[in-house]
Amino acid sequence: MVRRIFRKTNFQHKENQQKQNTLQSNLDSNIDLTLQKLKKLLDEPNDLVIREIKIGKKSTTSAIIYISGLIDRQLVQDSILVNLQDITTNESAPEENKKLFNQIQQSFISITAVEIGQTMDDIANGILAGKTVFMLDGQEKALLMDTKGGESRSIQQPISETVVRGPRTGFVENLGTNLSLLRRAVQTQDLRFKAHQIGKRSKRSLIVAYVDGIVNPTIADEVNRRIQSIDMDDVQESGFIEQWIEDSFLSPFPQLDNTERSDKAASALMQGKVVILLDGTPFVLIAPVVLGDILKSPEDYYERWLIGTFLRILRYFAAIIALILPALYISLVTIHPGMLPTDLALSIAASREGVPFPPVVEAFLMVITMELLQEAGIRLPTPIGTTIGIVGGLVIGEAAVSAGVVSPIMVIIIGLTAIAAFANPTFSIGITFRIIRFGFMLAASFFGLYGIVLAYIMVNIHLVNLRSFGIPYSTPFSPTFVGDWKDLIVRAPMTMLTERPRFLSPEDLKSAKKGEKN
Amino acid sequence: MKSFQYGDEKISKNQLMLAIPSVILGVDILQLPKDLAVDMDGADGWIVLIVGGAISLFLVWIMTRLALRFPKQTFFSYATSIVSKKVAIVLTFLFAVLFIGLAAFDIRVLGHTSQQYLFDNTPVEVVSLSFLFVVVYAISGSRAALFRLNMMFFPIIITVLLFVLLVNVKWVELSNLMPAFQTDVKGFGGGLKTSVLVYGGYSIVLFYLALVDQPKKASKHMMFGMVTPIVLYLLVYLFSLMIFGRTATSHLLYPTIDLAKRIEIPGGILERVEALFFIVWTMGVFAATIIAFDVAILALNSIFKRMKKIHFVLILSPIVYYLALFPKDISEVNMFGEIIRSAMVAFSSITVVALFLIAKLRKVGGNDNASK
Numbered sequence: 001m002v003r004r005i006f007r008k009t010n011f012q013h014k015e016n017q018q019k020q021n022t023l024q025s026n027l028d029s030n031i032d033l034t035l036q037k038l039k040k041l042l043d044e045p046n047d048l049v050i051r052e053i054k055i056g057k058k059s060t061t062s063a064i065i066y067i068s069g070l071i072d073r074q075l076v077q078d079s080i081l082v083n084l085q086d087i088t089t090n091e092s093a094p095e096e097n098k099k100l101f102n103q104i105q106q107s108f109i110s111i112t113a114v115e116i117g118q119t120m121d122d123i124a125n126g127i128l129a130g131k132t133v134f135m136l137d138g139q140e141k142a143l144l145m146d147t148k149g150g151e152s153r154s155i156q157q158p159i160s161e162t163v164v165r166g167p168r169t170g171f172v173e174n175l176g177t178n179l180s181l182l183r184r185a186v187q188t189q190d191l192r193f194k195a196h197q198i199g200k201r202s203k204r205s206l207i208v209a210y211v212d213g214i215v216n217p218t219i220a221d222e223v224n225r226r227i228q229s230i231d232m233d234d235v236q237e238s239g240f241i242e243q244w245i246e247d248s249f250l251s252p253f254p255q256l257d258n259t260e261r262s263d264k265a266a267s268a269l270m271q272g273k274v275v276i277l278l279d280g281t282p283f284v285l286i287a288p289v290v291l292g293d294i295l296k297s298p299e300d301y302y303e304r305w306l307i308g309t310f311l312r313i314l315r316y317f318a319a320i321i322a323l324i325l326p327a328l329y330i331s332l333v334t335i336h337p338g339m340l341p342t343d344l345a346l347s348i349a350a351s352r353e354g355v356p357f358p359p360v361v362e363a364f365l366m367v368i369t370m371e372l373l374q375e376a377g378i379r380l381p382t383p384i385g386t387t388i389g390i391v392g393g394l395v396i397g398e399a400a401v402s403a404g405v406v407s408p409i410m411v412i413i414i415g416l417t418a419i420a421a422f423a424n425p426t427f428s429i430g431i432t433f434r435i436i437r438f439g440f441m442l443a444a445s446f447f448g449l450y451g452i453v454l455a456y457i458m459v460n461i462h463l464v465n466l467r468s469f470g471i472p473y474s475t476p477f478s479p480t481f482v483g484d485w486k487d488l489i490v491r492a493p494m495t496m497l498t499e500r501p502r503f504l505s506p507e508d509l510k511s512a513k514k515g516e517k518n
Numbered sequence: 519m520k521s522f523q524y525g526d527e528k529i530s531k532n533q534l535m536l537a538i539p540s541v542i543l544g545v546d547i548l549q550l551p552k553d554l555a556v557d558m559d560g561a562d563g564w565i566v567l568i569v570g571g572a573i574s575l576f577l578v579w580i581m582t583r584l585a586l587r588f589p590k591q592t593f594f595s596y597a598t599s600i601v602s603k604k605v606a607i608v609l610t611f612l613f614a615v616l617f618i619g620l621a622a623f624d625i626r627v628l629g630h631t632s633q634q635y636l637f638d639n640t641p642v643e644v645v646s647l648s649f650l651f652v653v654v655y656a657i658s659g660s661r662a663a664l665f666r667l668n669m670m671f672f673p674i675i676i677t678v679l680l681f682v683l684l685v686n687v688k689w690v691e692l693s694n695l696m697p698a699f700q701t702d703v704k705g706f707g708g709g710l711k712t713s714v715l716v717y718g719g720y721s722i723v724l725f726y727l728a729l730v731d732q733p734k735k736a737s738k739h740m741m742f743g744m745v746t747p748i749v750l751y752l753l754v755y756l757f758s759l760m761i762f763g764r765t766a767t768s769h770l771l772y773p774t775i776d777l778a779k780r781i782e783i784p785g786g787i788l789e790r791v792e793a794l795f796f797i798v799w800t801m802g803v804f805a806a807t808i809i810a811f812d813v814a815i816l817a818l819n820s821i822f823k824r825m826k827k828i829h830f831v832l833i834l835s836p837i838v839y840y841l842a843l844f845p846k847d848i849s850e851v852n853m854f855g856e857i858i859r860s861a862m863v864a865f866s867s868i869t870v871v872a873l874f875l876i877a878k879l880r881k882v883g884g885n886d887n888a889s890k
Contacts, residue, residue: 336636454649457800
């Protein structure tokens with residue numbers, strides 16, 4: 001049995017080897033042979049189109065090959081097919097095969113991006129990437145013409161990150177569109193796009209973007225190095241990349257930021273960060289990210305500084321509420337009731353009268369219910385999602401209180417916590433808060449306030465040990481960069497933000513001239 | 519993985535500068551006013567605080583000079599080159615033992631204080647153990663991270679302390695400072711002893727200066743780091759006296775925490791704010807404990823070079839826990855603390871002065887002009 005499996009794998013191995021050889025082999029000068037090989041390689045799929053045309057005075061066999069769903073049909077027809085059919089009637093077309101091929105490449109094809117493919121691998125991958133391949137009998141090379149098309153989404157306002165003020169453009173699934181969005185937002189000659197092909201089986205293009213002369217080369221090199229280390233069959237979303245290249249997979253804190261907003265990506269580039277774009281997803285990654293970044297929103301800069309500062313402080317306040325409010329309730333009600341003023345203590349005690357559970361159980365019950373509601377609300381289509389919100393939030397909350405299972409004050413606390421957890425600019429950090437909140441609640445149920453402070457210390461220990469692409473996560477709080485504090489909890493007036501973040505050690509620190517107003 | 523330029527395992531001068539007040543303040547600031555008020559009449563304690571501070575400042579200066587004679591060398595390696603290797607092993611080992619004792623003392627006082635202000639029923643063993651677990655978690659990380667951690671907590675602690683003092687300004691009675699200069703010689707002696715001892719802990723300079731990235735310019739930072747606790751001690755001492763008076767202060771267990779009792783949050787959202795102050799101070803005690811613990815590991819690691827840090831942590835943690843629970847009641851805790859701190863101050867001052875003189879006489883290490 002074992003031997004049989006072994007033999008089987010051996011056989012598969014041989015087959016793979018054979019396939020590998022076909023892929024590496026150069027094109028045959030006989031076009032029929034090449035076409036047969038190609039068909040065998042792709043197993044003659046329905047959507048593979050091979051259009052043979054006799055061209056030139058000698059009626060040489062030629063073919064254009066593409067996969068029907070991946071190309072722009074109109075483009076192929078107008079810019080390739082029509083032109084090729086013209087050759088037969090064209091007087092100036094040379095007779096010799098080699099010259100004809102060159103002439104076709106230079107004069108007849110009206111496609112902007114044309115490459116030459118030499119191996120079967122080039123051709124097969126080109127076709128799968130939406131290119132149209134042209135081959136001429138007797139030639140050992142092929143033309144790969146970029147005719148990528150097919151259905152794609154148009155640029156829309158990002159759903160996951162809405163702002164009141166600011167550009168409404170969001171990234172789409174098409175890499176080319178995304179690159180053009182970045183180019184439009186960052187109009188400098190120093191914008192660099194470093195291209196990678198990732199995925200062993202399903203190949204995808206990935207672009208590492210940064211602004212040369214601003215970004216610290218250490219960061220850009222490190223990002224490129226880590227991306228080259230990716231060894232996966234298929235990379236479906238930028239989340240795969242994030243999880244492959246992040247520093248610590250045990251941390252609940254995100255070590256790469258993700259965004260759908262082109263303006264956020266552009267501002268990250270101008271600060272000296274690196275942006276990673278993957279074909280097929282509107283979510284781009286921003287690296288590195290530190291503690292000070294996770295509560296920043298692009299909107300802070302669009303509004304006037306007082307408003308921006310107010311929003312920032314509000315968000316920090318919301319983060320604290322989201323993290324410790326249920327834990328605070330547990331510790332004050334169960335372990336330190338003496339710390340509450342008498343009236344408040346009495347009213348809490350009165351509202352808890354008849355509740356069969358201790359506050360810890362009550363709090364966990366409600367927090368878990370809230371988590372369930374959130375999860376259910378996201379998965380359902382919008383109209384039903386609203387219903388779930390109403391039924392879950394109002395009906396269950398109200399019924400639970402009148403049934404005496406939970407106290408009204410607990411419902412208030414949970415509601416406040418849930419709202420506070422959503423008052424942050426990125427979705428993923430909200431989930432981080434939700435996870436850590438459970439830790440705080442556990443600690444509070446054992447040791448009260450002392451437990452909360454121990455949990456707080458532990459979160460801090462984790463943060464000071466964490467890194468994002470070599471940069472300590474706790475910066476600019478510590479290692480301290482006082483210069484960066486102008487854009488941290490407070491968002492200083494625009495005229496004072498003359499420097500890029502120091503913690504990124506950018507090559508060009510100054511982003512504006514100091515004190516100059518126009 | 520490449521680490522970022524400032525993200526490597528070096529400690530910056532500023533970080534070490536803030537570590538000095540952290541390890542000195544620790545638990546001592548909680549009962550310092552009481553200890554001084556027992557011995558000294560009126561507000562005479564400020565004299566001994568300044569004298570004690572000056573002595574400590576001088577010792578820190580000598581330590582810095584000594585360490586700077588041997589840039590980038592550990593205490594063990596330059597002690598070896600000044601005296602012999604055997605003596606160096608003994609000295610380093612004693613330092614490690616003393617710092618373990620200091621960490622244990624910090625943990626025990628924290629456990630005791632938490633019983634006073636937070637929970638009456640929870641046994642001190644449980645409180646100390648949970649605290650020790652968090653300490654172990656911190657120590658197991660990187661050494662530079664400890665200093666980053668200290669730098670995150672220090673501003674919070676100092677802000678809260680100054681806030682407490684500020685709120686108390688309206689209860690200040692200057693007449694409580696009288697009578698001046700009435701303390702007898704015996705009282706002065708006792709006060710001076712207390713004030714010298716509360717500054718103990720600055721010996722961390724000996725060990726950490728080897729890890730600082732630009733040690734040559736560090737001496738000013740070290741002095742500034744030493745001045746911070748002197749100022750804070752003076753402030754806390756004078757405020758306690760002015761608010762409670764000498765008699766009351768000498769009978770309070772932790773006068774500094776009791777200062778926070780006076781705070782009334784407008785609107786009366788919370789009562790017993792001193793518990794909140796204690797909660798914040800937990801971070802301060804934590805910073806002191808991890809630094810003391812880490813110095814012990816650093817010292818031992820320079821002797822036993824082959825052992826991994828995590829092994830030291832695993833071996834030392836039970837010892838620290840045992841030592842922390844060794845004293846039976848509060849008077850034994852205080853006695854334990856006094857023994858540890860006396861030994862620390864006496865041992866480190868004698869060692870440092872002796873090493874410095876021997877190094878000068880035998881002309882070991884960098885020349886004296888260079889370090890100026």
